[in-house]
Amino acid sequence: MKLSLGSALVGLAVAQASTVKYSAVTGYFLQDEDSTDASTFDYTAENFGLINRTYPADKHNKKHLTQWERFYHQVSRFNEESPKHVEYKVLFLGRHGEGWHNAAETYYGTPAWNCYWAELDGNSTATWADASLTENGISQALTANAFWQKEINEQRIHTPDHYYVSPLTRTLQTANLTFTGLDLPKGSAIFKPTIKELFREGISIHTCDHRRSRSYIHEMFPSWPIEKGFSEEDELWNGVLAETSGAQDIRSATALGQVFFGSSSKKESFVSITSHSGEISSILRVLGHRTFKLNTGAVIPVLVRAEKTDKKATATSVPWTAEPHCTEPPVSSVSACVCPSSAAPVTTPLATGF
Numbered sequence: 001m002k003l004s005l006g007s008a009l010v011g012l013a014v015a016q017a018s019t020v021k022y023s024a025v026t027g028y029f030l031q032d033e034d035s036t037d038a039s040t041f042d043y044t045a046e047n048f049g050l051i052n053r054t055y056p057a058d059k060h061n062k063k064h065l066t067q068w069e070r071f072y073h074q075v076s077r078f079n080e081e082s083p084k085h086v087e088y089k090v091l092f093l094g095r096h097g098e099g100w101h102n103a104a105e106t107y108y109g110t111p112a113w114n115c116y117w118a119e120l121d122g123n124s125t126a127t128w129a130d131a132s133l134t135e136n137g138i139s140q141a142l143t144a145n146a147f148w149q150k151e152i153n154e155q156r157i158h159t160p161d162h163y164y165v166s167p168l169t170r171t172l173q174t175a176n177l178t179f180t181g182l183d184l185p186k187g188s189a190i191f192k193p194t195i196k197e198l199f200r201e202g203i204s205i206h207t208c209d210h211r212r213s214r215s216y217i218h219e220m221f222p223s224w225p226i227e228k229g230f231s232e233e234d235e236l237w238n239g240v241l242a243e244t245s246g247a248q249d250i251r252s253a254t255a256l257g258q259v260f261f262g263s264s265s266k267k268e269s270f271v272s273i274t275s276h277s278g279e280i281s282s283i284l285r286v287l288g289h290r291t292f293k294l295n296t297g298a299v300i301p302v303l304v305r306a307e308k309t310d311k312k313a314t315a316t317s318v319p320w321t322a323e324p325h326c327t328e329p330p331v332s333s334v335s336a337c338v339c340p341s342s343a344a345p346v347t348t349p350l351a352t353g354f
């Protein structure tokens with residue numbers, strides 16, 4: 001039953017997605033260069049990766065602007081000079097700080113985590129269904145907060161015109177800690193992120209991908225807008241079927257389609273999206289950006305060019321797949337999932353998700 005829901009969503013997604021063509025514009029950020037190693041890249045040590053260079057638009061500027069001020073002017077210029085069906089945005093893609101599910105994957109090892117532990121709500125000392133941030137995760141989000149303030153003070157960076165956040169607890173907490181209490185520049189958008197279903201993590205059978213109810217989320221952050229049509233219960237996670245990366249990319253393209261080409265969109269070019277490792281990887285694929293794995297709590301900006309095309313969309317549905325798992329802790333120190341006594345993996349959920 002849930003499969004048809006998933007397929008329906010996916011089919012709809014294709015219809016909207018293929019009418020916009022996205023590309024990552026390179027030459028502005030270190031993270032776009034093949035020579036930058038994602039595993040050691042520290043966005044706080046590198047001015048968010050912004051390359052120190054001149055821009056064509058510099059000649060229109062006053063003197064003594066910072067690199068971020070000049071870059072912002074360049075992006076504005078791109079938007080002014082491009083036709084109506086082309087739009088430029090800078091997406092600040094932020095991965096949540098470390099959650100209890102990240103700690104547990106490290107603790108149990110990835111094969112055992114995937115084929116057994118991740119299907120439980122937690123162990124006797126930790127809960128990872130819709131995981132919260134660990135102390136480490138909280139401090140990573142506070143690092144992002146301090147860094148944004150430094151960029152505001154020293155670079156006079158243009159802060160996001162729009163904020164979006166995935167509905168999972170770890171991303172809600174991360175966005176909150178990252179942007180609450182900042183001394184924002186005069187005239188900038190206030191921080192009230194839109195909670196958006198389609199920016200959630202890839203939906204696997206893991207309980208950490210099962211979101212809480214709309215009421216729960218609303219109670220946690222009563223003043224944050226929740227997008228229209230957001231269902232009370234999570235209708236996508238069922239603990240049996242997993243979204244494939246193809247289906248996820250269609251979803252990501254749909255989500256991006258709702259971020260670009262809004263009213264006054266060209267004037268609101270800086271956008272923050274607080275999301276997840278798998279979902280950010282999917283967004284980067286849709287943008288044609290190179291693979292760039294973010295560490296927990298990391299943030300990277302990407303300059304994106306979006307162009308509306310006349311191409312008629314064709315609706316296709318990408319099916320999800322059933323993911324088998326063990327019913328008891330698997331045999332340890334193996335690189336793949338091996339259930340104890342060769343018991344066959346099953347597809348019956350072990351837990352509800354919380």
Ligand SMILES: *[C@@H]1O[C@H](CO)[C@@H](O)[C@H](O)[C@H]1NC(C)=O
Binds near residue numbers: 052053
């Ligand atoms: C950026 O490059 C210019 C020209 O090479 C140099 O003068 C300036 O000090 C550099 N700024 C930073 C922050 O590295």
Ligand SMILES: *[C@@H]1O[C@H](CO)[C@@H](O)[C@H](O)[C@H]1NC(C)=O
Binds near residue numbers: 100103104123125
């Ligand atoms: C439960 O998992 C956490 C990791 O999330 C780990 O630190 C802790 O030691 C585990 N507890 C037990 C009793 O194994």
Ligand SMILES: *[C@@H]1O[C@H](CO)[C@@H](O)[C@H](O)[C@H]1NC(C)=O
Binds near residue numbers: 173177221
């Ligand atoms: C949001 O962040 C503020 C400031 O860091 C903190 O005091 C508050 O507890 C957070 N709210 C929630 C619901 O996590």
